[in-house]
Amino acid sequence: MDRQYLKSKLHMTKMMMNIFNFNSAKIFLEIMETQINEASVEGNLFASSSNPLLNMCLLYEILQTITKKFYSLNNQCRVLMGITM
Numbered sequence: 001m002d003r004q005y006l007k008s009k010l011h012m013t014k015m016m017m018n019i020f021n022f023n024s025a026k027i028f029l030e031i032m033e034t035q036i037n038e039a040s041v042e043g044n045l046f047a048s049s050s051n052p053l054l055n056m057c058l059l060y061e062i063l064q065t066i067t068k069k070f071y072s073l074n075n076q077c078r079v080l081m082g083i084t085m
Contacts, residue, residue, distance in 0.1 A: 022070055025066050
């Protein structure tokens with residue numbers, strides 16, 4: 001079940017990339033950076049999830065996709081990918 005869920009989420013991520021423009025991708029990355037670095041358990045993106053590993057995989061995938069679409073956001077995406085790893 002988790003494998004099918006992950007596959008469908010990855011498919012939706014790729015479909016949603018069409019609606020991202022540069023500014024919205026930049027705002028998304030700023031929000032993700034804040035949520036990943038949040039010290040509280042309630043505010044942290046991964047700590048409040050029932051399946052943090054799945055969230056990490058999905059975030060990593062969307063960061064790779066953003067890098068492919070907007071190469072100028074490469075550095076910011078790579079930093080977040082490093083934190084996620």
